[in-house]
Amino acid sequence: NAGVTQTPKFRILKIGQSMTLQCAQDMNHNYMYWYRQDPGMGLKLIYYSVGAGITDKGEVPNGYNVSRSTTEDFPLRLELAAPSQTSVYFCASSYYRVAGIDEQYFGPGTRLTVT
Amino acid sequence: AQTVTQSQPEMSVQEAETVTLSCTYDTSESDYYLFWYKQPPSRQMILVIRQEAYKQQNATENRFSVNFQKAAKSFSLKISDSQLGDAAMYFCAIDTPLVFGKGTRLSVIA
Numbered sequence: 001n002a003g004v005t006q007t008p009k010f011r012i013l014k015i016g017q018s019m020t021l022q023c024a025q026d027m028n029h030n031y032m033y034w035y036r037q038d039p040g041m042g043l044k045l046i047y048y049s050v051g052a053g054i055t056d057k058g059e060v061p062n063g064y065n066v067s068r069s070t071t072e073d074f075p076l077r078l079e080l081a082a083p084s085q086t087s088v089y090f091c092a093s094s095y096y097r098v099a100g101i102d103e104q105y106f107g108p109g110t111r112l113t114v115t
Numbered sequence: 116a117q118t119v120t121q122s123q124p125e126m127s128v129q130e131a132e133t134v135t136l137s138c139t140y141d142t143s144e145s146d147y148y149l150f151w152y153k154q155p156p157s158r159q160m161i162l163v164i165r166q167e168a169y170k171q172q173n174a175t176e177n178r179f180s181v182n183f184q185k186a187a188k189s190f191s192l193k194i195s196d197s198q199l200g201d202a203a204m205y206f207c208a209i210d211t212p213l214v215f216g217k218g219t220r221l222s223v224i225a
Contacts, residue, residue: 033213042119042206042215043160058212088158097211104213106160 002026004107006091012113013081021076021110023091031094032074033058033104034066036087043090049074050097081114088112117142117209121216128197129224135182136192136219138207144168147209149183149190154204154218163205166190199223 007022025032030051035043035058045058049068063085065077074093078085091107118141128134140149151163166174166183173181178198182191194201202223207216 040217042208042217043213044215045212048212059214090160092160103162103165109158 004091004093004105006089006107006110008110009108010111012115013078015081015083015114017081018077018079019081019112021078021089021091021112023074023076023107024072025074025091025093025105026072027093027095027105028071029093029095029105030071031097032068033092033094034064034074034076035090035092036060036085037090037109038087046076046089078112083114086112086114117144117147117214119207119209119214119216121207121219123219124217125220125222127222127224128194128201130197130199132197133193133195134197134221136194136205136207136221138190138192138216140188140190140207140209142188142209147211149181150208150210150213151179151181151190151192152206152208152215153201154206156203160206164192194221197223199225 004025033048034046037043044060047066049055055066089110092104094104120139147168149166153161153163164174164176164179173183178195180193204218206218
């Protein structure tokens with residue numbers, strides 16, 4: 001049971017480039033989430049998904065897109081990278097929507113630098 | 116909108132001593148969950164303890180306990196018998212959805 005996996009671990013992008021951050025979970029969780037963590041800050045929710053084919057915006061969705069074609073995968077797409085998107089990105093998953101009922105499991109994070 | 120405030124950017128504690136990390140929050144919900152997460156240098160987010168708002172009894176997990184004051188909207192974390200491995204960033208959070216504070220960096224002095 002690998003839990004939540006993220007690739008890549010590190011990436012450097014030039015301004016205007018595009019990339020996809022990959023996230024997969026093998027726990028058959030319904031809910032998946034993308035967060036970003038800026039230096040010296042807590043995590044902020046970018047997008048979340050309640051199941052295959054269903055996604056919704058979080059607190060900071062601008063500049064990102066997501067899709068959920070399978071239960072296991074929840075990729076995050078950056079179309080035109082900007083320096084403001086330099087951050088550490090965390091993917092998470094849970095069986096229930098409310099984190100208190102069932103723990104949210106976090107991936108190891110992807111450190112992205114846009115220069 | 117729910118908010119979480121951690122007023123202590125950094126704290127330090129001597130090994131084997133006790134330290135308390137502060138957290139206040141704001142919400143219009145009557146039932147909610149509160150959490151403390153630990154983030155060591157590896158960046159992994161580790162759930163330390165959780166508290167459901169309707170439960171009066173403070174949650175405990177081994178050396179970790181909370182002081183939950185619902186009326187004051189306060190949720191502090193007490194770490195007893197501090198160990199070197201406790202050194203990390205600690206984030207307070209409220210659900211749903213998860214909203215995090217800015218964190219407190221805890222150093223443990225041998």
